[in-house]
Amino acid sequence: MAAFYQAKLLCDDCANVVRDRIWLESEWSGMYTDRKSWEKAFGYDDESLYDSDDYPKWCDDDEESDHPDHCANGEDCVNAQECGVGKVGYFFGNSLTEAGVGYVRTMVRDDVALGYTDSVACAIWRPYYNWIDYEG
Numbered sequence: 001m002a003a004f005y006q007a008k009l010l011c012d013d014c015a016n017v018v019r020d021r022i023w024l025e026s027e028w029s030g031m032y033t034d035r036k037s038w039e040k041a042f043g044y045d046d047e048s049l050y051d052s053d054d055y056p057k058w059c060d061d062d063e064e065s066d067h068p069d070h071c072a073n074g075e076d077c078v079n080a081q082e083c084g085v086g087k088v089g090y091f092f093g094n095s096l097t098e099a100g101v102g103y104v105r106t107m108v109r110d111d112v113a114l115g116y117t118d119s120v121a122c123a124i125w126r127p128y129y130n131w132i133d134y135e136g
Helices: 012-025 035-041 098-114 120-128
Strands: 002-005 008-011 057-059 081-083 086-088
Touching: 002 012, 008 012, 012 035, 081 120, 098 120
Parallel strands: none
Antiparallel strands: 002 008, 002 057, 081 086
């Protein structure tokens, strides 16, 4: 699972950090012993009642995309991953469209040609999308 919040894709743990922060900063947080009770009381347990700009909404983290998806919190992601360029947000391992396959192939080829074999494309995407033909 993942969540959308203010037009950003977040991993589960980062989304829960946001949920906790919103609950704890609420003027009504002291009336509820846990976030779930507060969510129910204020309608955040029913995603049809609020907008993702106001509170994170769950979404499928394997939606087909034109590019690999990472948690938008980047290096500040709770589950950030280390690669040669530093920390990057959690990689969802999402399915790719035909354009997405082309994008990954191009990024890996370009980085290899430039000697950036510790890039996100080479260190994270290439091993995961190992079925892509990077040579042909």
